[in-house]
Amino acid sequence: MAAATFAALAALLAALFLWFRSSSKRTVSLPPGPKPIPVLGNIRQLTPKELWIPATQWAKEYGPVTYLHVVGQGLVFVNTPEAASDLLEKRGPNYADKPQLVMVCDLCGCKNMVAFTPYGDQSRRQRRLMHRALGPQSIPNYHPLIESETHSFIRRLLVDSSKWIAHTRRYAGGLTLYVMYGYEPAQMNDPHLTLAEECVDLLANKITGGGGLWPVDIIPALKRLPLWAPGSGFLHKAKVWKAKMEEFVDQPYDYLKSTIKAGTAVPSFCSTLLMEEEREREAEKAMDIDATKVDPAKEAERKKAAELLEFDLKWTANSMYSASMDTTITATMHFVLAMMQHPHVVAKAQAEIDRVVGHGRLPTFSDRKDLPYIEAIMSETLRWASPVPLGLPHRVMEDDVYNGMFIPKGTLIFGNNWAMTRDERIYPNAADFIPERFLEEVDEATSKRRDPRNYVFGFGRRCVALLLIVIYRS
Ligand code: HEM
Numbered sequence: 001m002a003a004a005t006f007a008a009l010a011a012l013l014a015a016l017f018l019w020f021r022s023s024s025k026r027t028v029s030l031p032p033g034p035k036p037i038p039v040l041g042n043i044r045q046l047t048p049k050e051l052w053i054p055a056t057q058w059a060k061e062y063g064p065v066t067y068l069h070v071v072g073q074g075l076v077f078v079n080t081p082e083a084a085s086d087l088l089e090k091r092g093p094n095y096a097d098k099p100q101l102v103m104v105c106d107l108c109g110c111k112n113m114v115a116f117t118p119y120g121d122q123s124r125r126q127r128r129l130m131h132r133a134l135g136p137q138s139i140p141n142y143h144p145l146i147e148s149e150t151h152s153f154i155r156r157l158l159v160d161s162s163k164w165i166a167h168t169r170r171y172a173g174g175l176t177l178y179v180m181y182g183y184e185p186a187q188m189n190d191p192h193l194t195l196a197e198e199c200v201d202l203l204a205n206k207i208t209g210g211g212g213l214w215p216v217d218i219i220p221a222l223k224r225l226p227l228w229a230p231g232s233g234f235l236h237k238a239k240v241w242k243a244k245m246e247e248f249v250d251q252p253y254d255y256l257k258s259t260i261k262a263g264t265a266v267p268s269f270c271s272t273l274l275m276e277e278e279r280e281r282e283a284e285k286a287m288d289i290d291a292t293k294v295d296p297a298k299e300a301e302r303k304k305a306a307e308l309l310e311f312d313l314k315w316t317a318n319s320m321y322s323a324s325m326d327t328t329i330t331a332t333m334h335f336v337l338a339m340m341q342h343p344h345v346v347a348k349a350q351a352e353i354d355r356v357v358g359h360g361r362l363p364t365f366s367d368r369k370d371l372p373y374i375e376a377i378m379s380e381t382l383r384w385a386s387p388v389p390l391g392l393p394h395r396v397m398e399d400d401v402y403n404g405m406f407i408p409k410g411t412l413i414f415g416n417n418w419a420m421t422r423d424e425r426i427y428p429n430a431a432d433f434i435p436e437r438f439l440e441e442v443d444e445a446t447s448k449r450r451d452p453r454n455y456v457f458g459f460g461r462r463c464v465a466l467l468l469i470v471i472y473r474s
Contacts, residue, residue, distance in 0.1 A: 031067035031076060031405040034058060042068035046075075048209055052389035052418035055079075059419040065405060071218045074411035077390075079419040081426075081455065087402060088394070088415055088459035096461045098123075099395040099412055102223055103214040107238035108207050109245050112311075114319035114464075115392050122312070129316045130464040133179075133269045139468055142179065143365050149175050151362050163188070164336065169197055172328035173321075180317045181256045182268030192252055199248040200326045202241055213412075249318045270317050277309055324465065327387045334385035335377075338433050345435060348373055376435035382421075383452035384433050389418035391458045417455040426450050 036042045045068060047054060058066045059079035065087075066077045078084050088095050097119040105111035114130070117123040132138070153171040157164055166188050173193045177183045185193050214234060216222040225232045259265040260274065281302055285294075339346050352373045357363045363371065393412045400407040407413075422430045426449060427437060438450070448454065457463035 028401055028404055028406040030074070031065040031402075031407070032062040033067040034062075036069060039071065041070045041072070042075075043070050046070060046213070052416065055390065055414070055416050056419040056422060059416060065402065065407075067405075067407075067411075070213070073213075073218050074408055075213075076396075076407055076411050076413050077416045077419075078413060078459075079416045080423065081420055081449065083402075084415050084420070084455075084459045087400075087407075088413070091400065092460040093119075094397050094400060095394050095413055097395040097397050099393055101213070101217045101393075102220050103216050103234065103238065104207055107216070107223060107235070107242065109242040110203070110207070112315040113322070114316060115323065118395075119397070125308075125312050126316045126319070127461075127464070129273065129312055130320065132273070133320070134464050134468055136467060142468070145178065146175065147364055149178075154362060165333075168329055168332045169193060169325075172332065173197065173325045175328075176321045176324040177252060178268070180269045180321050181252045182259065182266040182271055183252060183255055192255070195244075195248055195251060196321065196325055199244055200322050200329075202244060203322060204326050206237075207241060248322070249314060252321070253314045253317065269320075270313050273309070273313060277306065281306065320464070323463070327465075330387040331381065334387070335381045338377075338381055338384060342433055345377060345433070349377060372439060373435065376438040379438045379452055380433055380435040382456050383427065384421070386417050386421055386452070386456040388456065388458070389416075391415040391417060394460070415455075415459045417458075420455045421452050 034042055034045050037044070045054060055066070055077045056079070058068075058077065064078070064080040064083040066079065068075045068077075078087055098116050100106070100111065100116070100118060105116050110116055112122070114123070114126045117126060149171060153167060156167045156170075160167075170185060170188055170190070170193060173196050174185045174190075177185060177192060177196075183192060216234060222231075223235070225235060227235055253270070256265065256268070256270050260271060265271040265275075284302070352371055353363060356370045357367055363374075368375070391414060393414055396407055396409055396411045396413060399409045421427065424430055442450070453466065453469065457466040457469075
């Protein structure tokens, strides 16, 4: 205990020293924000839940870029589309890094998930894989599957709408499980889906709940607290959560490998890439034969490349699985909430569907262009209740100065899309659910500016599914 207390104290003093040193060097001031208390900074203002609500209040009080710190660890909230474009897009490379948060990455074992991999080789390889799965050429291939899964979802809702949450979970998880691993859940309490739901909830609401920051992220020495020490509750939680997350990454991938081995694998993101790679390896081998001799150096190189691909695939598939399931369930729930609160919107939507689609079939992708009110409802749902209101935290790689404000290296940056989608300049009566706002005739620049898809999918290194959603519309 004494050693741990000493380590924590030493870390605190080091943070204090760094904080004073960096503030004394500065000639420009930090962005404005709520007043910190000495040393501990804004610890009292950082709520572990729904941080986007106070963050949007700070935006109103202090402007487009706001700054807080906790024991010297800076946090910047970027609150307007202009500031997000200037910093996270135009100066993108300086803001593309991801923080290696001790609790999420190290203690809970999520460091290889795409959302948390630092800027570098691994993140580039993972993004390449994701673009192979979700690049413009691949998107139309998903249409038949999405259409048939969506129709089944709607029919299940019609049969028993009281289980709508379970139906939504099966729909969102099932679709991604099939696309990623070729696994089709047969029933509501499918073991893969149950595990995924539990882990996605852990990740979104517990591990990264308050923006992902835990005291141990500010004072890393706390991770060495003995498990019996008071205040070590987070270490106990992390141990359980890490085991769950590992199971979540391994379980569907092991299923996929077993189907490949048995020769029953259906085409999926993982099986296609693994089999492509296998074919390439075999072809390469066949080329350098002198069939009697195998070059051990080349063989070792091939083995290493295959292992690296497996590692990347396993983590990339899991990242897409979890990111897709959480956001799709959240967006669907927000939609249901909005419809329950606004029956007049439901009536208008029903009238449009009856007129365009009729009563004898369900809508398909080809109807989409003729359903502007439905499209407006979807835009308004994304705007009114953004599924990831603060985006994912990025990390500033080098000191920066923006409009006379100093943004230090190592600061965590949040693209506060909740504030942007509540911006009264773009969305009058922003708190209200008004799909009609997207039907007003405006010039191209205004139409682009008011599209919430420009904000709710992040900035710079954005959500990989954006293309999927944008292309759906064309
Ligand atoms: C309404 C639906 C969705 C919303 C609002 C959403 C939003 C976001 C946001 C805000 C980010 C953070 C971007 C940043 O770092 O600034 C993100 C990242 C990500 N999203 Fe989505 N997303 C959605 C659906 C999906 C789907 C369907 C998939 C997979 C098929 C997906 C996969 C990912 C992945 C893998 C990342 C991490 C990318 C990276 O860090 O490089 N998302 N998403």
